[in-house]
Amino acid sequence: MQKATPLFLVLVLAATAAFLSFSPNTNSPGNQESLNTKTTTSKEESQLTANQSGKADKSSAYPKPWPQEKSDIPADPKAVFGKLDNGFRYIIYPNSEPPSRVSLRLHIASGSLMEADDQQGLAHFMEHMVFNGSKHYAAEDLIPKMQRLGIAFGAHANAYTSFDETVYMLDLPELSKDTLDLGFNVLRDFGDGALLQEKEIDNERGVILSEKMSRDSIGYRLMQKQYDLMLPDSLISKRFPIGSSDVIKNAKRERFTDYYNRYYVPDRMTFVVVGDIDPAEMEKRIKDSFSSMTNPDNAGADPDLGPIHSPEGLKASVFTDDELTATEISLTSIRPYEAKADTKENRIEELPLALANAIVSRRFQRITQQENSPIVSGSASRGVIFNYAELGSIDVTAANDDWQAAVPVMEQEFRRAKEYGFTEAELAEVKANILNAYEQAVKREPTRKSDALASALAGSVNDASVFSTPQTNLDIVREGLKNVSLESVHQAFTDFWNTSGYHLVLTTKTAPEGTDKQLAAAFEESRGKPVEAPETRKTVEFGYTDFGKPGKIVSRNEIEDLGITQLVLSNQIRVNLKKTDFETNRIRLLARIGTGQLSQPADTPMFDAFATAVFEGGGLGKHSNDELQEILAGKNVSSGLSIGEDAFNLAGSTTPKDLQLELRLMAATLTDPGYRKEGLWQFQKAVPMIFQQLKHTPSGPQQEMNAWMYGNDFRYTVPSAEKLNTYTIDQVKDWLNPQLTKGYMELTIVGDFDMDTLLPELLATFGALPTRDATPPALDDRRKIEFANAPARKLFTYESKVPQGIATTIWKTDGIRGNQPEFRRLNILASIYGDRLREEIREKLGASYSPSAGASGSDAMDDVGYVIGQSIAKPEDVDRLLDTMLQLADKLSTEGATQDELDRALKPVIGQLKKSLRDNGYWLGTVMSQCQLQPERLDLARNRDEDYNSIKLADINALAKKYLGSGNALLVGIKPQE
Missing domain, CATH: 3.30.830.10 (Metalloenzyme, LuxS/M16 peptidase-like)
Structure with a gap:
């Protein structure tokens, strides 16, 4: 059941979740060969504890007893719960997915609610400071040491601060002694070894203020007002985790040490270890690492949150x-x-x-x-x-x-x-x-994945x-x-x-x-107006069970080294199959059809978004979307259309039990779309909100930047609201129907299926469809993009009272098509550039919370790729940061990177390669989805790991020299209008 969350509680959660010390790894924003290993929390994973929101007892005594000690619900027997003599608690959970990896969480039962008035923001500030100098790691050494062991800054090392908790997260890519030693030593240092040096505190003030600025929005400001309305006498409305600008700028070191010494104490700590580990060995490590911690005599107490007043009437x-x-x-x-x-x-x-x-x-x-x-x-x-x-x-x-x-x-x-x-x-x-x-x-x-389990365990602690x-x-x-x-x-x-x-x-x-x-x-x-009882609705059966005479398999090719089966059906549909045990009871499907945006009617900007909304909102010929929700209740099926640069993508997900229904649903989606007006109505209601967001947030000028960068090709521009509202359902039919009924199709199915069960159902559904094109049209003229000429410097503005600017540097590169080895190296080069941005702009200048860089490219368009760097900053700093970002890239172009920089950029990627091999998303989207149309993709998958391991410093420096010179740069500033 999809559980709604009160709007006010959504605001609470937004304030809580916003303050991560590090941004996600964004090194490959558009890489078609991305490893697809990002973990998302599914609805099922979010219900690991079945605990309804807030239903638990949180006593004020520390350390707390385990919840199962006061419950008739048994804890998971795989979990080892323990407590050291000093009150430090731990949970160890052996889990082998993915193999040879371990996830660590240090949960501290303290957040912004524990701050004094003159400490507002220091709980979150402390989350930053533990990375900036500790007993075993100098400020400038920790992140490089982690990178050399394959622990990426942001992707594998992260943290967050809430009103009532602080959580540190480390996902270790392997189980060597050096890696485990670093993981345990780092989290022990975070617990009581932070040096909190005045110089480092002063250096970090600008980073915190930049983060505060980057989180600022009109919605956030109104959220604060609603807190004051709902909880006017509560401490909650006065302790937002980001804190007070005045405190961030001026708090003395003593206020930091006071908070750290009184609340970072073993009585308030719980250590979580989940992974492919021996519990006994981990228990010994925990005891060796954390037993010597001590609780102070003046440990901090939980605050009185104050009264709650409900309104009268x-x-x-x-x-x-x-x-x-x-x-x-x-x-x-x-x-x-x-x-x-x-x-x-x-x-x-x-x-x-x-x-x-x-x-x-x-x-x-x-x-x-x-x-x-x-x-x-x-x-x-x-x-x-x-x-x-x-x-x-x-x-x-x-x-x-x-x-x-x-x-x-x-x-x-x-x-x-x-x-x-x-x-x-x-x-x-x-x-x-x-x-x-x-x-x-x-x-x-x-x-279940270890990182999700570790976070779920930390959540159960809180x-x-x-x-x-x-x-x-x-x-x-x-x-x-x-x-x-x-x-x-x-x-x-x-x-x-x-x-x-x-x-x-x-x-x-x-x-x-x-x-x-x-x-x-x-x-x-x-x-005062009467209401009537709800209507009794009739139940309806799914109306699509017969698609005609089942098709036949006319060609079957077994690719044994990759575990892939390729079929050609009698109607010329190509099918790629890979049975895996990576996700029990889950099957993923992706049909790539036709030519996507390559065939989009001329001069119709955002028509792809309109067409998607109309198609998705229109249901099927026999069933509205509302009826489908009733019919499919309790079933595990889905079917969703998206429009890519060179294909229409129909994606689905199901289970072995519901596989027949899933195939029928996808086939019905292709053969009998409803095109009801509900999709049109809902899109039209969204148009004013879309344009309001474009007008008053950086997303508007970012769209303008993309359009400029792509030579104002209509597929990358935004039309006027008036033009958008002229598009019709009939226009959508004229574009989509020929593509969906006749266009070249390659259907890929990956996951936990039985081949003997799947094939008859496949032939009775997709195999029964009319004959389709054997190849897609080339459309070479639609693959050409006139990229913006360099060098150039542009400014784009938006209307807002929120002072937020963005500095962006862009260098055109060759695209991905036929150029995958170079693109892999561009990803590594972008990672090195991003690390230099972090060191200079965040660590030295304190001018931006999360500068980042990445390489992106198109797999459909000719010669379209770029390296991009971005920094969110105060508007008055944008020009200065553009100059700094350009200087850093120019130096990288002329002087090259070092071997250590290459090692630190490459090692985390190498660690992800093995993990991706047990990721259905990687096989579905990167390797198989068009491997009959482009058989070279199979060789790219075969040689991927070897190719990454063969990357040399000379390769990276040659690309830096080729692309990153100042004469090739596009510099883009985004600011509010003055």
């Missing part, structure tokens, strides 16, 4: 800013919360309300699909903030900023649920979805929730769902909202004086 409030992207209305109830232990009873107790909120959210979703709907989105939700405040929220986003029309929709759907409850069909749908999510978590347990097995979670949910009824779900919703005190909050662009009274009056007027 309806309290209407209005927040305005002309740069807002959308108009939102929230009805919120907030009250004190009493924490409870994580038990079966308490988990089950929360299910009915969660189901009710899911149903109300679905009702809002249906309304958004109606013609002239007053809302763009809506949801109902409940959440808990730090086991301190409980809140419920009904949220809607108004179409065309018309809040007067949206308020009655919100109020009446809220009241309809309270008065009439729900239908059997609605309840069956959400029950099926939540049960399926937990069932899939059980089936995918054997191949939540004080039992880290139980997926099977235990499923058993509890099954027990809870067995006793759920329409009456109990309705009762849970009415009980939760049995309060007379509400906040009604409007955020919009402009509002005259007295709008708060008008808002309240609109709500009260709606209350």
Whole structure:
């Protein structure tokens, strides 16, 4: 079940999650041979503990007992829980996916809430400072030492600070003694070995202020105002993790050491180790590394968060800013919360309300699909903030900023649920979805990734929730769902909202004086109108089961060394298959069809985005999207179209059990798209929000920069809103239908399937489709791009009161097509350039929080590639940073890199290569998706590791000299208009 989150809680989480010390590794923003190893947290992984938001007991005593000691829920028996004599806790979890790797987390139960008034921001500042000099590592040595062992700065070494926790994360690429020693030594130093030297503190002040600036936005500023409204007397509204600029600029070293010595203490620490390890060996390492830590006599205490005041009656409030992207209305109830232990009873107790909120959210979703709907989105939700405040929220986003029309929709759907409850069909749908999510978590347990598990364990520490097995979670949910009824779900919703005190909050662009009274009056007027019971909806069966006479396999080629089977079907569809055990109970599919943007009608900028929205929002001929959600509830199928530079991509994901349905769904998507007007309506409602964002954020000038860089080719430009609104569904049909029904197709399937089961279903669906083109048209004239002439310097602006600038340096290179070996080396060169940006602009100048560099290129267009560097900065610093970035590149071009720089850039990449071989995404997207059209891709995969290992310093320096000279540079500044 997709669980909605209250808008106010979304703001809390945004404030919490924003403050990472390091940005992700962005060395390959457009690399078609990317390793595709980025881990994302799936819905199933997020439910590893089945702990509903905030449902755990967080006592103030440290060290805390393990949650399972106060629960009837057993902890996962694979996890080893322990505590040293000094109170330092640890969790060890053996896990072999991926092999020969280990993930470490150091959780510290302290965040910005523990700061004194004159320490605001120092919890987050401390997260930076531990990297800037410690007992065993000088400030300038730590990151290079990690890089030499294959630990990439940002990708494998990261951290975050929240209101109530700080977490350090290290993902080690191998298990050698040197690597493990560094991992344990670093995290021990973070715990009590930071030097906090005044020079380093002063150097880092600019970095923190730059980060504060880079996180700034109109939404963030309004979030702070909403905190003050909802929690005016709470410490939470006064302790945002980024802190006070005045404190960041002026805090004395003593205020840092005071916080560090009182809160970075073993009683508040939990160490997590997950990976391909021996628990006994790890336990000994933990004891050897952390037993000597001591707790101070004056250890810090948890703060009093202050009182919570619910309003009497309806309290209407209005927040305005002309740069807002959308108009939102929230009805919120907030009250004190009493924490409870994580038990079966308490988990089950929360299910009915969660189901009710899911149903109300679905009702809002249906309304958004109606013609002239007053809302763009809506949801109902409940959440808990730090086991301190409980809140419920009904949220809607108004179409065309018309809040007067949206308020009655919100109020009446809220009241309809309270008065009439729900239908059997609605309840069956959400029950099926939540049960399926937990069932899939059980089936995918054997191949859970260590980094996701480590983060989930750290999360359970902060939540004080039992880290139980997926099977235990499923058993509890099954027990809870067995006793759920329409009456109990309705009762849970009415009980939760049995309060007379509400906040009604409007955020919009402009509002005259007295709008708060008008808002309240609109709500009260709606209350006086009767609502009817919800309609009873008929259940419908999936209407696509017969696609005609099954096709045949006319050619089969086994590529044994790569484990790939290539088929050609009788209708000329090419199929690539690879059975793997990398993700249990999961199968990924990708059909590349036709020619994509190469065939986009002339002079139709953003028509690809319009076509995608219309196609995706239009459902199928026999079923609307709303019907499909009902039909497919509890199933594991998906089908989504995207439009690439040279192909239409239809992607899906499924399980062995639902493979037949998945193939039918994808075949139906190709043969009978619905083109209903719902997709058009929803896109048209989004257009004003798109252009508001382009006008008032850096995304607008970034789009202008891309258009300029690509010679203003219409495929990379943004049209006027007026032109965008002239596009029609018939135009989409004229473009897509010939491509989707006749265009060259290569279907790739990777994952946990049985070949004997798959082939008959494949032939009955895709094999039964009409004959298609045997090859795609060349369209050579559409592959040519006139890249901007260098050298050049440009400035692009946007309208905003938020002082945020971006400095960008670009050097054109050859593209990827037929040039993969050079492009691999360009990635390494860009990494070296990015590291020099970090050292100079972040570490020495303190002028930008996260300067980065990467290499990008097109696999479809001729001779289109570039190396790019970017730094977010104060607007007044943009020109200075452009000059600095150019000087750094020019020096790299003329003097070359060093062998140490090459080693530090290359070693993390080499570490990722082995990991990628057990990544279905790498095989699906990089190796196989067009390996019959371009058979050379198989050789590129075969020689990839050898080629990377053969990279020499001379290769890198030759490319630096070839491309990175100042005479080849495009310099782009982005600033708010003055």
